[in-house]
Amino acid sequence: MMATADSPFSSMLDRYAPLVALADANDSPILILASNGEELYANAAYRSINVPHDQQRSIVFENDEIKVARVFLPKDPGRIAAEIMLEIAENLPIMVWLRDFETNEVLFINRAYEKIWGRSRESLYKEPDSFIDAILPEDRRYLDQVRKKHGEGVPTSARYRIRRPDGDIRWISARSAPVFDADGKQYRRAGIAEDVTEQTLLQSRTADIQRLESLGRLAGGVAHDFNNLLTAVIGYVEMALEKLPKEADARAYLENVLTASDRATALIKQMLAYARRQPIRYESIDLNETIRRAEPLLRGALGKNIELDTNLHPSLQNIRADESQIQQVLLNLASNSRDAMPNGGRVTIETKPFEVASTTLIGFHELRPGSYALLTFSDNGPGMSQDNLRRATEPFFTTKEPGIGTGLGLSTCEGILLQSGGVLDIETEPGQGARVLTYWKSYQESID
The missing domain is CATH 3.30.565.10 (Histidine kinase-like ATPase, C-terminal domain)
Structure with a gap:
């Protein structure tokens, strides 16, 4: 007799779970302690079967009538270690994934994918390459080149941008590595991906600040030297105007030189202000x-x-x-x-x-x-x-x-x-x- 998800066993499992005691022989009486405090005894012969996809549950029968529900079987150390690793992976803030190399099937993806990509894990299980839809078109060609190296069985890394369903653009740093079988053949691919948007923006800001400070020092030095030259030009033009008669045609040209010089002086003041080298009276x-x-x-x-x-x-x-x-x-x-x-x-x-x-x-x-x-x-x-x-x-x-x-x-x-x-x-x-x-x-x- 097999147990299915929609069989009477399911409701019995829910009713009497979890059970905390189980006899180790099928011809001995057992005491079952149900979650509601009820004590159940089974004195006749019984047998146990595993519920599909769950090796921790077993059903006990007496004369083909359901008497008890779920029990917890002892776990081997390997299974405990696997469960711990799964719990760690599910709670990491970075995306963790595992794929079948031959079929490209997604074998595992943690919940961080939903937070970073803004898409459900189920969509990725159904369409293993659907994550590419979020990558900005200008970054896809680069990522395609990186993914081609997977066939060489070497680790890879990439940085690219994605657009979430809400329109937000995020920077992603991704790394992957091959998983080899006993014969040294790559049969799976494992990787991680991290949202590095904030770090990227901070690095960009730092680079901008350093670049602008260098430009400011350069602008300040040039402005200071040019201001000295301009002072001389203005001085000589004013001296020439003093010596020219008011009706001289050349006065108009020199006055235009003074006007242009005044504009240049204002521009220099702005450059010196940017470079923080302008004299200030606080x-x-x-x-x-x-x-x-x-x-x-x-x-x-x-x-x-x-x-x-x-x-x-x-x-x-x-x-x-x-x-x-x-x-x-x-x-x-x-x-x-x-x-x-x-x-x-x-x-x-x-x-x-x-x-x-x-x-x-x-x-x-x-x-x-x-x-x-x-x-x-x-x-x-x-x-x-x-x-x-x-x-x-x-x-x-x-x-x-x-x-x-x-x-x-x-x-x-x-x-x-x-x-x-x-x-x-x-x-x-x-x-x-x-x-x-x-x-x-x-x-x-x-x-x-």
């Missing part, structure tokens, strides 16, 4: 009052078709900064918003106190513990993509038409903030506008 600044004084300039920079709103916190601490640099930051941000919203829009400037209890990573930089004033400059323009956001503060990077922007606006703002002991961060999504958050260190905190 003092205690009322940020709210500085914004109020700058409002007429900002409205002029934004133009008539862009509205400007302010929401200034009444209890804001004074900050440690150079007022001219605060105005430069505001004007640079206003210029960006104006160019992003040629058909009009709205800009909002907000301030509020901000406390940092422990060192916090803001953007690419650390914000140290202390008191800050947070100035947020936001617009309802088109926003920017994540790729452009990552490069937004990179010097000379711009999405504007040639001749419109220098690509130094945001990098200058960031340099000013860093030199003042603060940081700059940007929050944006395509079609959702942009928010530039500037953290200014409080004056009292700087003294302390």
Whole structure:
């Protein structure tokens, strides 16, 4: 008599499980202790059969009438070790898998696959290569080359990106190795895969910071030397203008040279600000009052078709900064918003106190513990993509038409903030506008 999943044995198993005692001979009375506390005895001859796919359960019969249910048989050490390994594999945060090399059948995949890929394990058991559907098309060719090496019976490793069903893109680091039989033939393939998105982004940020710092040092050195040359040019032009009569035709040319030199001087100041080598006169600044004084300039920079709103916190601490640099930051941000919203829009400037209890990573930089004033400059323009956001503060990077922007606006703002002991961060999504958050260190905190 065989036991099946839908037979009366199943309900009996559930009713009297688990049982904790079993006689070791089929002609001796046995005492069964059921989970509900009921005591069952079997005095007649009985026999045991195994329930399919479960070697731990046995059924006892008396005169073909079911008398008892599930029992636990002794486990051998090998089975215990296998169960421990299975439990470990199921609870690892990285994906663990095992495939049949000849048939490509997935023999095992742990639950981490569902968390990382966002897909069910059952889908992978049914379609062993369905995981490839999530891999970004531009990474599949590379992964195909890696998988071809499986036939050589060598370990492989790969890094690629997947797109989860929710649209989130994740970086994956995968490794696999062959499993050989007694004859040295590869008959299975085992591997692991790990979500390394956070580590990848951190490495990218570190590389960006190092690259931008090197570029800043270079820009600062060039700007400093060029400023010395420009000072001489301006000086000689002014001397020439003094000697020329007012009606001389050459005056117009020299005055154009002076105008161009003034623009070059402003550009150099931005480069020096980015490189944090610009002379600064720090003092205690009322940020709210500085914004109020700058409002007429900002409205002029934004133009008539862009509205400007302010929401200034009444209890804001004074900050440690150079007022001219605060105005430069505001004007640079206003210029960006104006160019992003040629058909009009709205800009909002907000301030509020901000406390940092422990060192916090803001953007690419650390914000140290202390008191800050947070100035947020936001617009309802088109926003920017994540790729452009990552490069937004990179010097000379711009999405504007040639001749419109220098690509130094945001990098200058960031340099000013860093030199003042603060940081700059940007929050944006395509079609959702942009928010530039500037953290200014409080004056009292700087003294302390």
